[in-house]
Amino acid sequence: MRELSGTAALVTGGGSGIGLACAARLAADGAAVTICGRTEARLREAAERIGGDVSYTVADITDEEQIAAAVAAAAGRGPLRAVVAAAGGSTSIGPVAMLDAAAWRQTLELNATGTMLTVKHAAPALVRAGGGAIVAISSVAAATTHRWFGAYGVSKAAVDHLVRLAADELGGAGVRVNGIRPGLVRTELVAGITDPGPVLDDYLACMPVARVGEPEDIAAAARFLAGPESSWITGQVLDVDGGHHLRRGPDYSALFEPMFGAAALRGLPSDET
Numbered sequence: 606m607r608e609l610s611g612t613a614a615l616v617t618g619g620g621s622g623i624g625l626a627c628a629a630r631l632a633a634d635g636a637a638v639t640i641c642g643r644t645e646a647r648l649r650e651a652a653e654r655i656g657g658d659v660s661y662t663v664a665d666i667t668d669e670e671q672i673a674a675a676v677a678a679a680a681g682r683g684p685l686r687a688v689v690a691a692a693g694g695s696t697s698i699g700p701v702a703m704l705d706a707a708a709w710r711q712t713l714e715l716n717a718t719g720t721m722l723t724v725k726h727a728a729p730a731l732v733r734a735g736g737g738a739i740v741a742i743s744s745v746a747a748a749t750t751h752r753w754f755g756a757y758g759v760s761k762a763a764v765d766h767l768v769r770l771a772a773d774e775l776g777g778a779g780v781r782v783n784g785i786r787p788g789l790v791r792t793e794l795v796a797g798i799t800d801p802g803p804v805l806d807d808y809l810a811c812m813p814v815a816r817v818g819e820p821e822d823i824a825a826a827a828r829f830l831a832g833p834e835s836s837w838i839t840g841q842v843l844d845v846d847g848g849h850h851l852r853r854g855p856d857y858s859a860l861f862e863p864m865f866g867a868a869a870l871r872g873l874p875s876d877e878t
Contacts, residue, residue, distance in 0.1 A: 607635030608832055609686070612737075614638045615679035617666050617723055618692030620647035622792035623742055625655070626820030627689045630828045632657045636687065639679035641666075666692045666719035673726045680730040686737035687831035688727040690720045693742060694794065697755030699865055702874040709756040716760035717767070724771050728780055736779025738831045741768050742823070745788045745846045751854045753861045753870065761786075765842050772840035781839035783830045788846025789855075790818040803859040811855060813848035 614631045618624035619640025632638045632655050641664040642648050648661035660682070664675035679685055697704060697712040720741050731737035746754055747761035765784055772782040789808050791799050798804055799817050809815040826845045829835055844850040862870055 607633075608834075610635035611683065612636050612686040613679050613683035614687040614689070614831070615676060615685065615727065616640050616689045616691055617664075617672070617675070617719075618642055618690075618742075619661070620644060620651045622691075622794060623787065623790060623820050623823045624689070624691035625651050626824035627691055627740075627827045628659065629655045630821070630824040631687060631689070631831065632659050634828065634832070637682040639675070639682060641672075641675040642692065666690075666723055667714050669722050669726075672719075672722045676723075676726040676730050680734070684734035684737075685727070685730045686734060688723065688731065688737070688739045689827050689831060690723040690727075690739065690741045691827075692719060692723075693761075695755065695757040695760075697757060698753065699755055699861070700753055700869045700872065700874075701755075702872055703865060703869055704755050712756035713760045713763070716757070717763035720764050721767055724767065724782070728771070728775055728778075731780045732775075732778045738781045738783070738835070739771070740827045740830045741782070741784040742827075743768075743784045743786045743842060745786050745844065745849050746854070747786055747842075748844075749850055749852075749854045751857070753857055753865075768842055769840050776839050781830075781835070783835070783839060784842035785823055785826050785830070786842055786844045786846060786850065787823050788812065788818055788844075788849040790820060790823060792820060804855065804857055807856045808849070811849050811852040812846070813851060816847060818845065818847065
């Protein structure tokens with residue numbers, strides 16, 4: 606018997622990147638995994654790629670009815686013991702004096718509100734099943750400032766606090782809530798950053814273990830936090846980043862100065878001198 610045999614799991618954002626790797630790891634250990642996301646073709650391809658007992662349901666985590674339906678679908682496949690909230694992203698970027706308010710709100714809605722809605726609807730299902738674990742995917746940008754990242758780090762900091770809040774509220778009901786702060790991980794969302802160049806060089810200079818992370822690095826941590834091996838761990842946010850959190854945020858000036866201008870990086874909304 607594999608460790609998670611006879612249990613069900615839900616992974617949001619399971620169609621690609623970190624979510625896909627988490628779903629594959631949970632499925633490999635015997636869970637009946639349901640992945641959800643906004644694009645059916647991507648989900649179908651991911652489920653076929655993983656193989657085993659994996660199904661999918663289309664859901665936007667910012668739509669409360671859709672994420673509630675996704676939780677119900679996962680819980681219908683067995684006792685729901687694990688939920689990995691991996692869906693996220695950003696449309697907000699640039700110097701603070703130039704930030705677009707609509708993009709800021711959209712990023713907060715996706716990362717902070719979307720994770721909240723996932724926790725909101727997953728918690729009762731986990732309690733009814735006798736307890737389980739929620740793992741929220743945050744970012745090193747939540748705790749280490751990433752200049753010119755707009756709402757992204759702010760929204761992920763909200764995820765970190767939500768982890769602690771939910772862990773405190775739900776522990777007595779047998780539900781553990783933890784988070785993971787990935788560093789620079791090789792996914793399609795950061796393909797240009799992991800290419801050779803000054804930004805990647807600076808990232809590596811900030812890491813005691815100087816290499817780009819792989820989705821499987823995060824999946825291994827998520828599997829531990831979601832499984833019985835971590836039964837006395839809750840309210841933690843684990844840095845999985847090669848030690849990046851020990852130093853400083855990366856220097857993106859080589860990328861952003863051509864985009865926004867040198868003056869903007871110094872706090873001016875245009876090329877004023």
